[in-house]
Amino acid sequence: MTARLEPGPVQSANPRAAEPAATAFERLRGGGAGRLRMLASVRDLHEARLVAEAGVDVIDLKEPAAGALGAVPLHVVHEVVVALRAAGHAQPVTATVGDWPVHARDAVLERVRATAACGVDVVKVGVERADGAAALLAALAGAPAPVVPVFFADQGLDEALLALACWLPFPGVMLDTAGKADGSLLECLDAPSVRHFITRVQGAGKLAGIAGSLRASQAALLRELAPDLAGFRGALCEGGRAAGLSPQRLQALATEINN
Numbered sequence: 540m541t542a543r544l545e546p547g548p549v550q551s552a553n554p555r556a557a558e559p560a561a562t563a564f565e566r567l568r569g570g571g572a573g574r575l576r577m578l579a580s581v582r583d584l585h586e587a588r589l590v591a592e593a594g595v596d597v598i599d600l601k602e603p604a605a606g607a608l609g610a611v612p613l614h615v616v617h618e619v620v621v622a623l624r625a626a627g628h629a630q631p632v633t634a635t636v637g638d639w640p641v642h643a644r645d646a647v648l649e650r651v652r653a654t655a656a657c658g659v660d661v662v663k664v665g666v667e668r669a670d671g672a673a674a675l676l677a678a679l680a681g682a683p684a685p686v687v688p689v690f691f692a693d694q695g696l697d698e699a700l701l702a703l704a705c706w707l708p709f710p711g712v713m714l715d716t717a718g719k720a721d722g723s724l725l726e727c728l729d730a731p732s733v734r735h736f737i738t739r740v741q742g743a744g745k746l747a748g749i750a751g752s753l754r755a756s757q758a759a760l761l762r763e764l765a766p767d768l769a770g771f772r773g774a775l776c777e778g779g780r781a782a783g784l785s786p787q788r789l790q791a792l793a794t795e796i797n798n
């Protein structure tokens with residue numbers, strides 16, 4: 540990792556510079572009066588511009604070739620936030636911190652701090668279903684930045700962890716998949732279980748997001764499940780999630796989702 544570790548706060552033409560960081564993200568709660576909101580994971584400024592111009596609701600910085608929640612180098616996170624804000628794009632920007640075991644709390648918190656310092660609205664952190672997950676959640680709740688914990692559906696839903704995440708002051712909770720070769724979220728978990736996750740999180744007053752190899756053909760079911768946010772990467776690429784983002788696929792998916 541050769542990235543600058545502490546790029547410092549973004550000083551830019553951010554139209555929301557005076558707002559608390561999580562506000563724009565939290566404003567997405569409620570599913571936009573029936574409209575399914577879309578998060579797209581991007582790896583660099585080129586892809587970020589494509590999704591911002593397509594009107595995607597949340598721009599999520601992630602390096603898909605580095606794992607389920609692979610981290611983008613910090614200098615790229617900083618570059619993207621500055622460029623999007625300077626261009627007047629006001630969508631919330633999230634970033635992931637990489638795939639970490641639950642016991643690596645200090646390293647995760649350090650990376651959360653460094654990522655937040657790049658100016659993102661929210662930092663997404665994967666929380667494996669393992670001993671130590673509750674301690675990690677508690678530590679993340681005390682981080683000096685808005686964090687959204689991400690659970691993994693292919694590890695099974697842990698009710699106690701979900702309850703804890705709903706109780707702690709996170710702006711949202713997401714459900715994704717860790718293994719991208721084993722089908723989509725909706726194949727890992729049945730629809731009633733996904734609905735349970737969504738209603739539990741929304742019932743706690745938080746934004747409920749789902750992701751995990753979701754496809755355009757699942758748009759109707761996604762709308763019926765009514766999360767606040769549906770996240771995509773693989774469906775936006777020609778040749779797998781680690782390939783480049785395809786503008787044609789992006790347009791087709793955005794049209795299908797907004798149908």
Ligand SMILES: O=C[C@H](O)COP(=O)(O)O
Nearest residue numbers: 580750751752770772773
């Ligand atoms: O946060 C959203 C993920 O990047 C979704 O990735 P995926 O669609 O390849 O599972």
